[in-house]
Amino acid sequence: MIVCVAVVGHQNNPLYIQSFTEADDALKLHHIVHCSLDVIDERVNNPKKSGPLLNETFLGLLYPTENYKVYGYLTNTKVKFILVTTDLDVKDADVRNFFRRFHAAYGDAVSNPFHVPGKKITSRTFAESVSTIVKAFGLSSAG
Amino acid sequence: MIGVGKIKQYSNVLDKPLSKGKQEVSLSAFSFLFSELVQYNQTQVDNIAELERRLEDAGYSVGARVLELLCHREKGNRRETRLLGILSFVHSTVWKVLFGKVADSLEKGTEHEDEYMISEKELLVNRFISIPKDMGTFNCGAFVAGIVRGVLDSAGFPAVVTAHFVPVEGQQRPRTTILIKFAEEVLRREARLG
Numbered sequence: 587m588i589v590c591v592a593v594v595g596h597q598n599n600p601l602y603i604q605s606f607t608e609a610d611d612a613l614k615l616h617h618i619v620h621c622s623l624d625v626i627d628e629r630v631n632n633p634k635k636s637g638p639l640l641n642e643t644f645l646g647l648l649y650p651t652e653n654y655k656v657y658g659y660l661t662n663t664k665v666k667f668i669l670v671t672t673d674l675d676v677k678d679a680d681v682r683n684f685f686r687r688f689h690a691a692y693g694d695a696v697s698n699p700f701h702v703p704g705k706k707i708t709s710r711t712f713a714e715s716v717s718t719i720v721k722a723f724g725l726s727s728a729g
Numbered sequence: 730m731i732g733v734g735k736i737k738q739y740s741n742v743l744d745k746p747l748s749k750g751k752q753e754v755s756l757s758a759f760s761f762l763f764s765e766l767v768q769y770n771q772t773q774v775d776n777i778a779e780l781e782r783r784l785e786d787a788g789y790s791v792g793a794r795v796l797e798l799l800c801h802r803e804k805g806n807r808r809e810t811r812l813l814g815i816l817s818f819v820h821s822t823v824w825k826v827l828f829g830k831v832a833d834s835l836e837k838g839t840e841h842e843d844e845y846m847i848s849e850k851e852l853l854v855n856r857f858i859s860i861p862k863d864m865g866t867f868n869c870g871a872f873v874a875g876i877v878r879g880v881l882d883s884a885g886f887p888a889v890v891t892a893h894f895v896p897v898e899g900q901q902r903p904r905t906t907i908l909i910k911f912a913e914e915v916l917r918r919e920a921r922l923g
Contacts, residue, residue, distance in 0.1 A: 596885075643800075643808060661797065662799075662809070662883070662884055663883040686801075690801060693798050696794055699790070703793055703883075
């Protein structure tokens, strides 16, 4: 079950945060997303020679907390996508697929000439396509 | 047998098979739009430098978005961290997506360490433009320079990009060169990466 998705700009400013649970713990999710930014910075600036390539876009599992798993994805423009999920048995391929579709929706939102880069994404179409992708992810991993 | 091996020519445009959405735009449509863009900006400014800056700003937003889209559509894309990597990316991939062919050449400047040049015999945007004599060295390729600056800036390589005409003997129209001058921090980071 995906709990939250977030898009963070290249100066670590939040561009879009959306939570998908009914519970009112938005603050905790913000905090988790914020902590994961540190993990990303650490991965990008200090590459382990035996670890994943420095310029790979999908960063994989960033860190597991109490009952959440956090996945990261970094684009060419240093924009980061964060995915927080409570599923315990997500397959790597599913997450990659999710990020690919998310990246497509993000590309469409940014191509909007009225979108100012660096400001929050306010497009309703983007919000709708994100919820569609999240629902599809929930169905595919449950089946 | 007669006729075998001949390429099918479609005399009627309605007979052509529907394209699979190859992201092609007609040159005339783009040329009209670009000429309107230049004309509109000309009425808003007082001098040449301002006009050039406005065209470059227009290109900058295009460049930022192009990078985001290309990053997603390219199969097996890797985030470019090296100078030569991002330059060859601009020179081949970006040029191919925007103009349908790779740029003519990519050279390293001889005088300064941080200068690189992408040159093109005839920029697509300049194809139907001739600059009047009283505008001096103005080049509508400033739009393309803005695109390159947008791509480099969004990828983390801040640079100053300008477009220049370079006269070539034996050719009536001069060659266009896009001059890229990288910022200090880019060179320092490159030296650190080794």
